[in-house]
Amino acid sequence: MDVTTIDRRRLILSIGAAAGGGLALGYGFFTPGEAAAAASGAIGDYVVVAPDGAVILLAKSPEIGQGVKTLLPMIIAEEMDADWSRVRIEFAPVDAKYGDQSVGGSTTTPENYEPMRKVGAAARAVLVQAAAERWGVPAASLKTARGEVIDPASGRRLGYGELAAAAAKLPPPEPAKLVLKSPKDFTLLGTDQVGVDTPAVVHGEPIFGIDTELPGLEYAVYVKSPVPGAKLVSADLDAVRRQPGVTQVFALDGLAPPAGQQVGLAPGYAPGVAIIARNWWLANEARKVLNARWDESIGAGHSTDVYDAQAREILKGSGKVVSQHGDVDASLAGASKRVQAVYHAPFLAHLSLEPQNCTARPTADGGVELFAPTQVATDTRELTAKTLNLPLDKVVVHIRRSGGGFGRRLMADAPVEAAVIAMKAQKPVKLVWAREDDVAHDYYRPALWIALDAGLDAKGHVSAYRSHGVSFTRDGTKPTTGGGVFQDAVPGLLAGSARTEQSLMPTIIPTGWLRAPASNALSFVHEGFWDELAHAAGQDPIAFRLAHMRARIAAEAENSEEGEPKLKISRLAPVLELVAQRSGWANRQSLPHGVGMGVGCYFSHRGYFAEVAQVRVSQDGDWRVEKVWVVGDVGSIILNPLGARAQVAGSVVEGISHLRCAVEFKDGCTVPTNFPDFDLSRMPDAPQIDIHFLITDHPPTGLGEPALPPVIPAVVNAVYAASGARVRELPLTADRIKAALKTT
């Protein structure tokens, strides 16, 4: 029989696994009488083996293009010695037994590597045990390879498919007794493997959230105020109702989240008007006659130019001290050279290519079923249950592939809206945001402003490093989501003395995590200023960094409590040294006129990256990144090199988009509306990229983010090298470069 047609929810009737960080191996048995039970074997919560030897592995975490739907099952397959060419992958159901089914912060690899290995090793152990019992030989005498158990003494072999039914009935092995492979014996991990959905993608199969199809499905838009959270004053619902194809129109009051919290991260949803129609275009057309008026008064004054003026005023004073070492004031006073600058990184939007959407269907038991392209399947389920006041078991979430995430889908706002609308309409509804909705209702990377003041001693060493950052707050005390993390970055950490101060301005603009949150702005600021310090000291920017790092490495050796995932300069310096070699940094003076190299290095999300960018700048200030050299240390093994290189290349291209974009606000409303308002990287903007991984003796970590932060300062520093223009504000426009040329 074909296992692929079996309903997953019935097949995987298993008992807890991977809950709470530790691994309890669950075992799945078929309920008596099920046809599937007779013919195939579910081994634990993740593995199903069909009688013909085909294997289904469940991917527990959402796929947003970062490759974990391929990678997590690869880890299982490696330890169980499955034949990868006969493995099919499906998303796991959203269930507490799979732990937190979310993806963000490049945590999927570090948090799941060992647990998934144990899942695979456990499956292998019971398959071997089943063979041992069949043959009457000790399990320890048997081997496995490519989906078979082998008895080396007799040469006998049994395929996993022939053993599955017996193996599925065996008690689970004790996790402590599992024997994991030595990584040197890996045959699958460490090899290039094509993404498991790639064949479906190239044939246009409907695998994305937005492609969900259900019987009787109708299509919705949800019209909200341009000012976040503003209430509806009036709207012409009747006019909308008369539009062709419209089946239902209703206004929703919304549900405010607890004070100081944001919809999407806490129970609640925004007020708005739902328009449901026979197809999505008709629903979206009908909004043209809605004529909605909102009470937008809460937005007054929340404009980017107002924020900018406020921030620069605040930077004249001092902020709350969040970390310090040494006597910065004394060192600044005694410095032989002072360097001061103000940097600014603007608000940014996520702009995943698949707009926010979710399909929801009321269920017969009074609950709701969601088909969600999300990064947070577990939270989506919980927030939906809390918002609708339903018990958790009445909310079923199916993970659908996401057309990009970049942190946007860490917010469950669209899925919760879809659930609320479907429940009110009492029919299956696909909610799709127009691109204009997606731009207007993002959780933006918060802008920040940082004033820096550093002192160099007589030897050109940074003796003092003061940074004062201004970002936003929602509740008056804590920084708003995705911002205000003014942690010690490299220059401060390496300086003789340092002080980090923070000031927060109130905002109503929704903010969130954008790929490499905080680091994507802080790298620009600190690594740009570091470059300024090197030039002020009259030194090569890489040699200058390395000289400062060496002293710190000695201190780290004595001070060993700085463990993972904390920054270790002893891992940052080698990637910097290597990128200098690979890029031909020492010969950069021979580059043609108008072309320069710049460097950035950064630690984020447990990964260490150093990057050199070669940039051409024209007389008019137009710039193009010609080549980027990347060296990264993400541990002892690159689990899927093909996917790993894609993540790094994508990070570089996205870093260049960060350099080119900004989001403006006017009285709480987002000014840009659609893609033409963003100068996103296109194919002609993509540089040549040289990628190298430095293999080190550390556990493997994730690659969704850490390669992104360094490219931003590398490009800005290269523009300086190429043209002499020191740009301290993004986006990096030709006008800014020309203006900087006049003042530097």
Added chain:
Amino acid sequence: MAITLRVNGRGLTAEVPPEMPLLWVLRDELGLKGTKFGCGVGACGACTVHIDGEATRACRTPVGTIGAREITTIEGLHAHPNGQALQAAWVAHDVPQCGYCQAGQMMTAAALLKDKAKPTREEIEGAMAGNLCRCGCYDRIQAAIGSAAGVEA
């Protein structure tokens, strides 16, 4: 109004207003969801299809303007003269990350190769510049088009 379209070699009829964009007729009325919605304003290329062999933005094409012309979508790409070579190259290079832009990328690439069997690197860049990939797969798109065309990319 009943409108009949020629899609991937078949005649398909939908009861829709003539000003409705082809994109939404394909996706919501004809059940062909391989063609993707990205922006609705012709700025991302996610909705690219062929009309009589020419790469066209389905989000900006009122369905009433198409008439009897032949529409090819990603679901029909395999029958295009370059379709299977492109699909094989896309898999070999593992071009997609999230994959959402790829239908549009491949349709644009197929139209390019029909006009220019051996495009240069710059010609590929020029032809593909209207197709946004937010995941940044551009190096592999470039390489895959090169291999499908049998040229060094």
